[in-house]
Amino acid sequence: METKKPEPRHRHDHVLHEEDEAHQEREENATTTMDHGPLSLHHRGATLFGHRHDEAAAAARRGEIREVDFFSLDSGARQQQDGGGGGRRVPGGGWDDVNIGLDLLTTATDATTSAEEKATARNQVHMEASAVEAELRRVLDENRRLRGMLEELTRSYGTLYQQLLQVTQHHPHQHQHPDHLMNNRSSLPRTHLNTMGMPNNTSTRQLLEGRAASSTAQTQPDADEASDEAGEASPSLSNNAGNNDGKRKISQDGTAPPRENGEQASSAELPGRKARVSVRARSEAPMISDGCQWRKYGQKMAKGNPCPRAYYRCTMAVACPVRKQVQRCAEDKTILVTTYEGHHNHPLPPAATTMANTTSAAAAMLLSGPATSRDGALLGHPAALFHHPHHAATTIPYASTMATLSASAPFPTITLDLTQSPGAPGLPLAHGGLQRPPVLGIHPTAAPAIPIPVASALAMFLPQQRGPMAAAANMPAAPGLVASRQQQQHSVMETVTAAITADPNFTTALAAAISSVMAGGGGGAHQSTTPRGGSNNGIAGEVNGSAGAAPALAQTTAGGTNVANGSPRFATQSCTTSTN
DNA sequence: CGCATTTGACCAGCGC
DNA sequence: GCGCTGGTCAAATGCG
Numbered sequence: 001m002e003t004k005k006p007e008p009r010h011r012h013d014h015v016l017h018e019e020d021e022a023h024q025e026r027e028e029n030a031t032t033t034m035d036h037g038p039l040s041l042h043h044r045g046a047t048l049f050g051h052r053h054d055e056a057a058a059a060a061r062r063g064e065i066r067e068v069d070f071f072s073l074d075s076g077a078r079q080q081q082d083g084g085g086g087g088r089r090v091p092g093g094g095w096d097d098v099n100i101g102l103d104l105l106t107t108a109t110d111a112t113t114s115a116e117e118k119a120t121a122r123n124q125v126h127m128e129a130s131a132v133e134a135e136l137r138r139v140l141d142e143n144r145r146l147r148g149m150l151e152e153l154t155r156s157y158g159t160l161y162q163q164l165l166q167v168t169q170h171h172p173h174q175h176q177h178p179d180h181l182m183n184n185r186s187s188l189p190r191t192h193l194n195t196m197g198m199p200n201n202t203s204t205r206q207l208l209e210g211r212a213a214s215s216t217a218q219t220q221p222d223a224d225e226a227s228d229e230a231g232e233a234s235p236s237l238s239n240n241a242g243n244n245d246g247k248r249k250i251s252q253d254g255t256a257p258p259r260e261n262g263e264q265a266s267s268a269e270l271p272g273r274k275a276r277v278s279v280r281a282r283s284e285a286p287m288i289s290d291g292c293q294w295r296k297y298g299q300k301m302a303k304g305n306p307c308p309r310a311y312y313r314c315t316m317a318v319a320c321p322v323r324k325q326v327q328r329c330a331e332d333k334t335i336l337v338t339t340y341e342g343h344h345n346h347p348l349p350p351a352a353t354t355m356a357n358t359t360s361a362a363a364a365m366l367l368s369g370p371a372t373s374r375d376g377a378l379l380g381h382p383a384a385l386f387h388h389p390h391h392a393a394t395t396i397p398y399a400s401t402m403a404t405l406s407a408s409a410p411f412p413t414i415t416l417d418l419t420q421s422p423g424a425p426g427l428p429l430a431h432g433g434l435q436r437p438p439v440l441g442i443h444p445t446a447a448p449a450i451p452i453p454v455a456s457a458l459a460m461f462l463p464q465q466r467g468p469m470a471a472a473a474n475m476p477a478a479p480g481l482v483a484s485r486q487q488q489q490h491s492v493m494e495t496v497t498a499a500i501t502a503d504p505n506f507t508t509a510l511a512a513a514i515s516s517v518m519a520g521g522g523g524g525a526h527q528s529t530t531p532r533g534g535s536n537n538g539i540a541g542e543v544n545g546s547a548g549a550a551p552a553l554a555q556t557t558a559g560g561t562n563v564a565n566g567s568p569r570f571a572t573q574s575c576t577t578s579t580n
Numbered sequence: 581c582g583c584a585t586t587t588g589a590c591c592a593g594c595g596c
Numbered sequence: 597g598c599g600c601t602g603g604t605c606a607a608a609t610g611c612g
Contacts, residue, residue, distance in 0.1 A: 296585060298604060311603070323603090 277359035278339040278415040280329070287326050288338050291352025292316055294324065305330040317346035335419050341411075362414045 281288050287310075294312035302309045307328040314322040322342040329335035340359045348356050 295583095297606095299586070300602070300604095303601065309602090313604095325603090 275363040276339050276341045276411050276413040277362045278337055278413055279355075279359070279418060280335055280337050280415060281418040282334050283336045284334070285336070286310075287312075288336055289351070290338075290355035291349050292322070292344070292356075302327060307333065314342075314344060316344070316348070316352075320345050332419075339413070358416065362416055 279288065287294070293315045295315040296310055297313050298311040299308050300311070305327060307330065309325055309327040312324045312326065314320040314324075320342075322340065322344050324341065325337075325339040327337050327339075329337055340355075340363075343360060343363075344352075344356060
């Protein structure tokens with residue numbers, strides 16, 4: 001009986017199809033993850049290709065042959081058109097398949113119909129199948145076309161982005177440049193964002209902002225004198241204390257007048273817009289070593305946390321407005337939360353540079369809005385794109401596991417979470433790198449587009465150290481030091497590259513970059529406890545080895561404040577945050 | 581003795 | 597207006 005024979009065939013076909021469909025679904029999923037966009041393709045794709053074959057089978061049993069046929073014909077069509085991906089195993093093409101099912105017609109044939117009726121039914125099916133096939137082809141064409149457009153857009157975006165990077169590197173001293181870049185860059189991604197709603201682009205843009213802003217931050221010191229470098233990527237950070245803070249005595253620090261650079265001015269002029277950058281890292285040490293010297297000036301019990309919060313002030317320069325708060329996480333005391341506020345008004349040792357750049361870039365990302373809107377006032381504060389109104393941590397897609405923004409705090413705060421080691425073997429996390437469930441949702445679907453933005457975002461940690469001009473401008477040091485420094489930079493680069501290669505995750509790469517500097521480069525332990533009994537520069541004498549050598553930007557700072565290599569004192573510092 | 585840390589007090593902002 | 601909280605100051609204390 002026909003009714004029984006087709007069944008097995010039907011099933012068999014579906015088995016065969018399943019592989020094809022699996023391929024195709026993967027493709028479709030890949031596409032889906034790529035664009036997230038309201039592409040009509042998706043709706044259609046979901047309808048046409050998204051059907052599970054058992055559903056189709058069920059539908060077929062109900063006499064809804066179309067969707068079953070879709071796959072049959074689809075496969076046939078694809079074989080012809082694609083010549084690859086979804087090879088069809090039934091040489092006969094669609095009609096074999098159509099028979100299949102369409103023995104659904106079996107419902108009709110079951111009743112001992114005549115051969116004529118069968119023929120009629122076949123013809124009918126044939127016609128329907130033809131129509132479906134035509135439709136299918138049309139959809140496939142459209143699919144291909146849209147996919148091509150998507151790829152083209154992706155390519156274009158990547159190209160533009162790389163051009164941006166090149167321009168940024170080649171013209172680091174044009175203060176307005178980053179501004180322009182930001183405007184340029186903003187327009188493109190926003191276009192993507194608005195028209196396609198692609199998180200990829202959103203995140204890319206955000207990272208771009210960080211990158212561009214950081215480049216601003218990093219290049220300015222090079223171009224300017226140390227005393228003038230307070231205004232950076234995070235202007236409100238840098239000068240807040242002196243300008244708009246209204247916070248008492250700190251205002252006397254106003255050693256660094258706001259730059260005329262519009263970007264800085266714009267955010268610096270916004271009272272109350274005082275960004276903070278919070279870094280979460282696992283550490284048994286009382287304080288993460290960031291290469292700077294800090295003096296504790298207060299400690300307080302914060303509400304909701306049994307661990308006290310310690311307040312530190314940068315002592316590398318007399319009037320440095322930078323403050324930082326250190327507190328252990330209430331939920332996980334192995335996590336040390338360090339919050340930076342303000343921007344150094346003095347050159348930094350290399351080890352400190354990395355962290356400073358990181359925080360500056362992060363803060364800049366947070367505050368870059370005014371700069372962008374200054375010229376065009378087009379789109380408002382970019383940060384709003386990823387701000388969440390209720391203390392919620394909104395994610396920055398690619399960096400979703402590491403960057404969190406909070407708007408509930410008195411000040412906009414961006415949190416860099418280095419506590420996660422997303423399974424990239426061999427990646428040295430700064431402090432132990434234990435696992436912790438991601439604070440934020442990851443966006444695995446964004447992975448395909450990761451490389452460029454992530455790499456770029458990471459690059460933001462490096463330019464200042466890499467810039468030959470920076471070295472030239474700040475390095476009266478011996479060639480050996482330069483070499484050493486370059487070596488360090490190189491290793492950082494390698495680490496970062498390796499991190500990206502191993503796991504395109506910003507957190508990982510960031511951790512790798514920072515840890516490479518901290519651990520290898522000079523994890524500093526230059527906390528204020530170090531020079532106890534001596535001057536703040538007491539550390540000057542130690543080091544000078546590799547890391548210290550790196551006076552990278554060697555901002556010949558304060559009396560040769562160099563960085564020691566992973567000093568053991570790191571662990572022996574007095575720990576006010578852990579004690580009590 | 582000089583410096584950093586500790587710690588209670590003070591001040592400002594914010595919410596009720 | 598009051599209380600709470602965060603942030604800072606500054607005298608006291610401790611350490612090398």
